[in-house]
Amino acid sequence: FFFATALPHGSCGVQLRCAAPPTPPMSDTPAPPPLHYGYASPEQEERYYHEQEALYAAFAKVPSWVTHQFGFPALPPPGAPGPAAGADPMFYMDAYVRNALALAADAEDLGALEGVALCLGCGLGGALPILKQQMPNAQVRGLELLPALAGVARARQQGTGDVLEGDVYKLQDVVAAGSVRVLYDTVVLARPLEEHQLVSQGVFQMHRALCEGGLLIADVTHHPLYCPMSDVVQRLSPAGLQLVAQRDMNASIVEAAERSEAHMAGCLSDAARADGASVLEAHAAENTFARRSIKQKYVRSVAVFRKGPPAGAAAGGPAPYSDPAEQERYGQGVVSWYEQYELEGRAIPDWVRQLSYPCLPPKGMPQAPEVGVNPHFYLDAFYHRVCSLAATVIDLPAFTGPCLFTGSGLGGMVPILRQHMPRLGRLAAGDIVPFFLQIAQSRGLDRQAELLVLDVLALDRLFAAGEFAMVLDDAIVSHMRNDGSCNAHLFRPAVEQVHRLLAPGGYFLPNGSLKYSTMQTSAAVVADVEAVGFRLLAAEDLTGDCLKACDLMEEHVLGSEARRGCLTDEDKEQYPELVDDVRDSFTEYYRYSMSKGTKGLGHWVFQKV
Incomplete structure (x- = not known):
């Protein structure tokens, strides 16, 4: 597909080979190093x-x-x-x-x-x-x-x-x-x-x-x-x-x-x-x-x-993040990516809890809810699953924090974090996109969390070393390691930033999508994070459940000929871009790539060592 970065892979066990062409090979040159x-x-x-x-x-x-x-x-x-x-x-x-x-x-x-x-x-x-x-x-x-x-x-x-x-x-x-x-x-x-x-x-x-x-x-x-x-x-x-x-x-x-x-x-x-x-x-x-x-x-x-003649190493790659120009490029690039959602100055409606994000059915509940119920149902279920995995190794009801949530977007997870950690004191939630935080503030989430414009690659500019007991992240795996060639070099610096601001024994909870076509497997993520100074406590592959939700969510939110969805006709007419986002991002994109076996979804719990 056009612009495809995740290509389907087959399940057959054919051995890789190159058959001889009908014309003589053009070369018998020895292989390079x-x-x-x-x-x-x-x-x-x-x-x-x-x-x-x-x-x-x-x-x-x-x-x-x-x-x-x-x-x-x-x-x-x-x-x-x-x-x-x-x-x-x-x-x-x-x-x-x-x-x-x-x-x-x-x-x-x-x-x-x-x-x-x-x-x-x-x-x-x-x-x-x-x-x-x-x-x-x-x-x-x-x-x-x-x-x-x-x-x-x-x-x-x-x-x-x-x-x-x-x-x-x-x-x-x-x-x-x-x-x-x-x-x-x-x-x-x-x-x-x-x-x-x-x-x-x-x-x-x-x-x-x-x-x-x-x-x-x-x-x-x-x-x-x-x-x-x-x-x-x-x-x-x-x-x-x-x-x-x-x-x-x-x-x-x-x-x-x-x-x-x-x-x-x-x-x-x-x-x-x-x-x-x-x-x-x-x-x-x-x-x-x-x-x-x-x-x-x-x-x-x-x-x-x-x-022409080579001017240096072929795999030189982009400048390190410490270069101010590289830092500015990354920040502006993230914001420009999400400018499509500003919808020409119109406010994002309340029924949008988050943008371009996977969905899940609640654990043990493979069926859809009644149509007309909360359109955030499947996204909320994803966040509940993140907390449920953490609860297998952390006493969340007794956890007091402080906690930092990076890549918080529109802030849809903030109330769910409060629900799972009722004794949590300080909660800071930040994103690099300012208008996301403005929307979160307009929804009253600034009463539940500090809302901050932040860059996961420059956390040391805002926070002291050892300032937090937990960091929950929605950005690092998906936006850096997962997206490959030009931002892969930013993954380790981002994880190092998290490691620095966690207190000894603190918890790091990243989640994100994986592109199996580039060997971005869960094992590879774990190895990279552990190399910085963490140990894995728990992990869960959410791919299968996300695929189930893709089969259910479109009808639940948008409806079908037989059943009306959560959105009114007025919603659909006023915000066609967001309706397309639900259909294309949540259903077609994830359904296609996951069903072909080239994209996955996972979350992990690490502890600082």
Whole structure:
């Protein structure tokens, strides 16, 4: 899916392998040192393979009119109107590739290029004829990880290009160093929110494959908080890949999303639509996700880089958090992410207790409540579960604190903390987004807790060492460790801040979502936190229960034809953005990723040692 950072993984036990392509390999070059080779572990390699296998299983046997597997969005061609009904149903998919090549043509005469042009992640091969059309003197080739897709692409090329089977993160197995004139990357930089190590390996492999002066044309996903374009450029520059052109494609993507579904359906007969029903469904889901991602300030760009001499380590990464510019970027990025919820100055209604957060059914209660009951029911249940796990190792009724709640958002958990810890004295609740705290104050929560604007990476500016007996956190796992490449380096400094302000024996209660596609497992979180000076007391995997709640919550809150939900028609008309958030974030996003096995939800109780 567009902007997807959590890809489904399969459950089959197929051994990872690369079948020999029908043409001789392009290289017998020895492997580089292990530091730069492939994956962090065989388990990570196999998991990545099965994720891709599960994601594209539906495209192994597809109608002949399907030439793209929707690994990237559709676009209208530059300056061109939409096609007439009945034209090629893949018109907008082809146009995305043409847009990318048009940008590259501004940097170099593609028609005159000779040598190898290699498409990384070529899938069904739809891009290869377009590459050949734009670079007629080049040897166009595709590289695809999955044998099923590579077989389809190979059968369809009819001499326009070879299709090799191989892994972009182990590109050295397939191509010789310096043997490629143009790389078209639809894999590595299209998912930069993934694990830093994998992106670094991909960058190294691409730099190695390109000849001096060679071009890298890349789909790039970036975000002002999670991975700004400046960080992408910073990561590639030390590897000798210098940015020469970039184009933000968001506006064109939105335009194409509004046209392409109707165009595609209009091109097909009833029989063709029935034959490709899963493809049409995937395309509609992609367009929905694209519009939502753009609303959340993700940016999809096409960028062109030219290979020069390396200027330093390929995996340099962004500056440490102690850099004031990095600190300012992080803070502004968080606020900008949530600006979408200010709703043009309108107050967030009382029925919204929290934003973009998972939900749970109460333990032992798999059924939904009566429709019309508290719309916060499932979110409250999540917070009750956090306290219930803590109660297995901490005497909460007798706990007096003081307690700090970081990442408190709209403050929905404050009353629940008071309910579970009736003797709790001081409770401070803070968030980096000021308007969240203004809403919490307007709801009277400042009578139950100190409301503070704070940054979890700078807690030492507000609090003394050893000031708290408990820290409950809703930010560190989800916003730092989980979100991968550019903010992963902030995870340990944040945990160190918590460790500093806890008294000896104090408790740290983080919760958050995990992206299994990047090996962000509970065991990895535990190891990282314990390395700072904590020991694990209790943990619970909430993924299964969250998936159950996703199946129940939409009907409970929004209703169905048979049952009216908690929200009135007036609510739905006045706040369509928030209704979409309930449907998309709480149900579609979590349901999709958790059902595919690529996203999890957990919470933990640690004690300072």
